Each structure stands twice: as C-alpha cells, then as structure tokens.
Amino acid sequence: xxxxxxxxxxxxxxxxxxxxxxxxxxxxxxxxxxxxxxxxxxxxxxxxxxxxxxxxxxxxxxxxxxxxxxxxxxxxxxxxxxxxxxxxxxxxxxxxxxxxxxxxxxxxxxxxxxxxxxxxxxxxxxxxxxxxxxxxxxxxxxxxxxxxxxxxxxxxxxxxxxxxxxxxxxxxxxxxxxxxxxxxxxxxxxxxxxxxxxxxxxxxxxxxxxxxxxxx
Amino acid sequence: xxxxxxxxxxxxxxxxxxxxxxxxxxxxxxxxxxxxxxxxxxxxxxxxxxxxxxxxxxxxxxxxxxxxxxxxxxxxxxxxxxxxxxxxxxxxxxxxxxxxxxxxxxxxxxxxxxxxxxxxxxxxxxxxxxxxxxxxxxxxxxxxxxxxxxxxxxxxxxxxxxxxxxxxxxxxxxxxxxxxxxxxxxxxxxxxxxxxxxxxxxxxxxxxxxxxxxxx
DNA sequence: ATCAATTTTGACCATCCAGTCAAGAAGCTT
DNA sequence: AAGCTTCTTGACTGGATGGTCAAAATTGAT
Numbered sequence: 170x171x172x173x174x175x176x177x178x179x180x181x182x183x184x185x186x187x188x189x190x191x192x193x194x195x196x197x198x199x200x201x202x203x204x205x206x207x208x209x210x211x212x213x214x215x216x217x218x219x220x221x222x223x224x225x226x227x228x229x230x231x232x233x234x235x236x237x238x239x240x241x242x243x244x245x246x247x248x249x250x251x252x253x254x255x256x257x258x259x260x261x262x263x264x265x266x267x268x269x270x271x272x273x274x275x276x277x278x279x280x281x282x283x284x285x286x287x288x289x290x291x292x293x294x295x296x297x298x299x300x301x302x303x304x305x306x307x308x309x310x311x312x313x314x315x316x317x318x319x320x321x322x323x324x325x326x327x328x329x330x331x332x333x334x335x336x337x338x339x340x341x342x343x344x345x346x347x348x349x350x351x352x353x354x355x356x357x358x359x360x361x362x363x364x365x366x367x368x369x370x371x372x373x374x375x376x377x378x379x380x381x382x383x384x385x
Numbered sequence: 386x387x388x389x390x391x392x393x394x395x396x397x398x399x400x401x402x403x404x405x406x407x408x409x410x411x412x413x414x415x416x417x418x419x420x421x422x423x424x425x426x427x428x429x430x431x432x433x434x435x436x437x438x439x440x441x442x443x444x445x446x447x448x449x450x451x452x453x454x455x456x457x458x459x460x461x462x463x464x465x466x467x468x469x470x471x472x473x474x475x476x477x478x479x480x481x482x483x484x485x486x487x488x489x490x491x492x493x494x495x496x497x498x499x500x501x502x503x504x505x506x507x508x509x510x511x512x513x514x515x516x517x518x519x520x521x522x523x524x525x526x527x528x529x530x531x532x533x534x535x536x537x538x539x540x541x542x543x544x545x546x547x548x549x550x551x552x553x554x555x556x557x558x559x560x561x562x563x564x565x566x567x568x569x570x571x572x573x574x575x576x577x578x579x580x581x582x583x584x585x586x587x588x589x590x591x592x593x594x595x596x597x598x599x600x601x
Numbered sequence: 602a603t604c605a606a607t608t609t610t611g612a613c614c615a616t617c618c619a620g621t622c623a624a625g626a627a628g629c630t631t
Numbered sequence: 632a633a634g635c636t637t638c639t640t641g642a643c644t645g646g647a648t649g650g651t652c653a654a655a656a657t658t659g660a661t
Contacts, residue, residue: 190607190608190658192607192608192658193607193608196608210513210514210515211430211514212428212430212431212510212513212514213431214427214428214430214431215428215429215430215431215514217647217648217649218648218649218650219647219648219649227609228609228610228611229610229648229649229650230609230610230611230650230651230652231608231609231610233649233650233651234607234608234609238649238650239648239649239650290513293509293513293568293569294428294513296568296569296571296572297426297428297506297509297510297513297568297571298426298427298428298431299426299571300571300572300575304575307572307575307576308575311572311575311576312575312576315576332597334590334593334594335586335589335590337576337577337586338586338587338590339590341565341566341569341573342562342565342590342594344565344569345561345562345564345565345569346558346561346562348561349557349560349561349565350557352509352512352513353509353512353557353560353561355512355513355515355516356512356516356523356527357557359516359520359523359524359527359528360523360527360528360531360553361553370551370553370554371554373551374550374551374554374555374558377550377598378550378558378594378598381548381597381598381600382593382594382597382598384597406628406637406638408628408637408638409637409638412638433617433618433619434618434619434620435617435618435619443639444639444640444641445618445619445620445640446620446621446622446639446640446641447638447639447640449619449620449621450637450638450639454619454620455618455619455620
C-alpha cells in the first residue's frame with residue numbers, strides 16, 4: 170500500500186529506507202543493475218524510467234514503489250560507486266616499496282576499468298556534466314585522500330626513491346590512462362576491430378610506462 | 386518565408402544549404418557557439434533547444450529557421466569538430482626526428498584540450514554514448530589514419546629510434562592524457578582548488594613522461 | 602483457509618520539449 | 632517610398648516522460 174519506508178533506527182534527516190524482505194532486496198538490486206546499464210550509456214537526462222523499467226523487466230510504477238524517483242535511483246548508484254572508487258587509493262601503503270605500491274595502484278585501477286566499465290562511464294558522465302551531484306564528495310572526501318597521497322608521493326620523491334615527478338599529475342595520469350580503456354572503449358573497439366578487446370595489452374604497456382617514468 | 390535552402394551547385398543527396406547573407410553567416414555561427422556550450426556539458430539528449438536559444442539570444446523558432454532541427458545542429462557541430470580532430474595526426478612527419486615528432490603531437494593535442502575543452506567534451510560525450518553518430522567517421526577515416534601512424538611508429542621502433550612500445554597504446558595514451566585535462570576539468574578543479582588552472586604543469590609532466598618512455 | 606500486509610499494474614496527469622505555422626518586422630533594391 | 636525578400640516570433644501541437652493512484656494480485660502469518 171504505502172511505499173516501503175522502513176524505520177529501523179533511522180537518522181532524522183534524509184531517510185534511507187533499509188530494504189527488508191527478500192523481494193525488496195532482490196528487486197532493488199535488479200533495478201540498480203538495469204539503471205546502471207542505462208545511465209552509464211545515456212547519462213542522467215538521456216535515460217528514461219521506461220527504459221530502465223524495460224531493462225529490469227518491471228513496470229514503471231513498480232520501479233517507483235522501490236525508489237522515490239529517477240533522481241533517487243541515480244543517487245543510490247553513485248553513492249555505491251563512490252565508495253568503491255576511493256578504495257584503491259586507500260590501499261596505497263606508505264611503508265611499502267614506492268614503485269611497487271604505485272604499480273599496484275595502477276593495476277587495481279586498470280582492473281576496475283576492465284571489470285566495471287559501466288561504473289567508470291557513469292562516473293565519467295557525471296564529471297563531464299560538471300560534477301553537479303558529486304561535487305561534495307570530490308571536495309570533501311576525494312580531495313583529502315588525494316592530498317594525502319600526493320604528500321606521500323612527494324616524500325618518496327624527496328627521499329629519491331622515485332624519479333622527481335609532480336605527484337598530482339602522476340595521480341591524474343593513472344586515472345586518465347586506466348579509465349580511458351573503459352570510457353573510450355567504443356572508440357578503441359572501432360579502431361582496433363573485432364579481434365581485440367579494448368584492454369588487450371594495456372597492462373603491459375602501462376607497466377612499461379610507469380616503470381620507465383618512476384625509475385630514480 | 387521559406388527556410389534558407391540555397392541551391393548553389395548542390396550535390397543531389399544530403400543537402401547542405403550554403404549560408405549566403407551576412408546575417409545567415411553570423412546567426413548560424415552564434416547558434417553553433419551556443420549549441421557547443423550546451424551540448425558539451427549536457428550531452429545531446431540532455432540539451433534542449435530552449436537552452437540553446439536562450440544562450441544564443443534568439444527565439445526557438447528562429448533557431449529552426451537556420452537549422453533543420455536539434456539533430457542538424459549537433460551534426461554540424463560534430464562535422465566541424467572531426468575535421469580539426471584529425472589534423473594533428475596528419476602533421477606527424479615520417480621523415481622527422483621520432484621523439485620530436487611524437488612530442489610535438491602530444492603538445493598539439495594538449496594545446497587543443499586547453500584551447501578547445503568544450504569540443505573535447507562534446508567528443509567525449511559522443512564516445513561515451515557508444516559513438517552512435519560518428520561510428521562511420523571513426524571506422525572509415527580515423528581508423529585508417531591511426532593504422533598508418535601505428536605503422537610509422539612501429540618502423541621507428543624496429544629501427545631502434547624509440548624504445549619498443551606498442552604503437553596503438555602509445556597513441557591511446559596521448560589521447561587519454563591530454564583529453565583528460567579537458568574532459569575531467571571539473572574534477573581536477575575541485576581537487577586542486579581555485580588557485581590552479583587544470584592544465585597547470587601538465588605540459589612539463591607529459592614531456593617528462595614521454596621523454597622517459599621513448600628514450601631508446 | 603483466512604486475512605492483513607506487501608507487491609504489482611493499468612489508467613491517468615502534468616509538464617517538458619521538438620517542431621510548426623501564419624503573421625508581423627526588418628532589409629534590400631529600385 | 633513601394634514592393635519584394637529575408638528574418639523573427641507568439642501561439643500552438645503532438646508526443647514523450649516523470650510521477651500518481653486506486654484497485655488488483657500475491658505473499659505470509661496464523
């Protein structure tokens with residue numbers, strides 16, 4: 170009858186209804202999966218609820234039984250994404266061997282772009298539009314993490330353990346080079362033809378590139 | 386009265402009305418400029434004719450006096466863009482000094498991303514959506530150019546004039562690294578703060594990177 | 602099996618948006 | 632300044648789209 174707004178120890182402000190039944194969990198998941206597919210290729214405004222509903226195999230009103238609206242689905246998707254987006258950065262170990270650590274970070278990002286290309290495109294879409302919905306996240310969460318990482322990289326540079334490079338640009342380069350294979354997959358596929366998969370050879374190339382760049 | 390379909394020596398098939406009067410030239414330009422602004426940040430479906438009209442300071446019917454429709458404006462914009470997009474690749478000189486040539490290409494691409502960030506984002510948007518409207522261009526024009534360039538790079542590798550790298554990934558890396566500063570400018574701006582401009586330090590970093598990567 | 606709670610949906614709105622049209626305003630030519 | 636052409640726009644239309652609602656179907660506890 171009413172939409173499923175649970176109340177299990179809810180914070181006052183913005184309510185996040187916790188799915189309870191098995192059906193709720195399952196259908197919310199199905200919807201998010203479908204929405205990811207649609208949003209990541211058409212962007213927020215380009216996507217329609219009907220498209221998402223069809224993709225999910227549900228009716229449009231049914232979608233709106235589980236989510237408060239298009240915006241809500243999108244927000245949920247982004248929130249989940251941003252969590253995993255920051256994770257690799259946190260795994261950088263200040264005590265580790267610098268080049269190994271950076272190489273590992275690059276590999277993790279490349280793997281993410283291979284395993285979750287739609288998430289990468291969802292993110293790219295958002296940034297392209299000027300990051301209206303995740304400005305807060307970038308300014309408050311990501312920025313701090315990046316600053317910390319940059320400090321660490323600078324320390325490694327100062328200690329002569331990696332070649333002297335601008336730490337911010339180093340980080341940006343890893344983002345650019347890894348995400349490119351997901352975000353521009355369509356272009357790469359058209360250029361390389363059907364035989365190849367976009368990521369083919371990328372890891373070897375990037376390993377070569379960063380090992381050359383970072384050698385003291 | 387009627388829309389301006391000129392007929393000055395027109396090819397039969399898809400008509401491209403050549404603007405004649407000064408007013409036509411001026412207003413088409415104003416519209417394209419406004420459309421670039423809007424399409425590049427909101428994508429094709431996210432943009433509205435009203436937005437473009439407002440941005441251009443014209444009425445919506447007036448827009449449609451100069452162009453056949455939303456699609457037509459967008460197509461014109463992309464066509465103009467793709468011409469300039471290919472240009473830098475053609476400037477690579479097989480007879481030149483390999484590292485200088487590649488470095489020059491990188492610099493030209495970086496400059497384009499600095500001087501024409503909206504064009505870069507328009508292109509990125511298009512690829513993200515799966516390149517529906519420029520598939521032909523990529524398959525027929527870009528691909529050939531890239532293949533030729535890759536052959537040239539491979540020859541340079543074989544002659545030992547640059548370090549052995551996969552030529553396709555080398556090209557992709559230049560695209561990724563240069564366009565990133567335009568396409569992800571919003572993210573970079575939020576991370577680096579108001580003091581910096583996204584491209585600050587990029588050229589030095591990329592020069593360092595490619596000179597390390599390509600040294601035989 | 603019964604009955605209340607949960608889930609699903611057909612039918613419906615209201616709004617947005619691309620595109621039309623006919624009439625009016627501004628330019629150009631003589 | 633007349634008269635033709637080019638340019639501009641207010642008012643409109645039809646279709647798409649986000650969202651609502653009340654009734655029907657299903658599920659689950661007893």
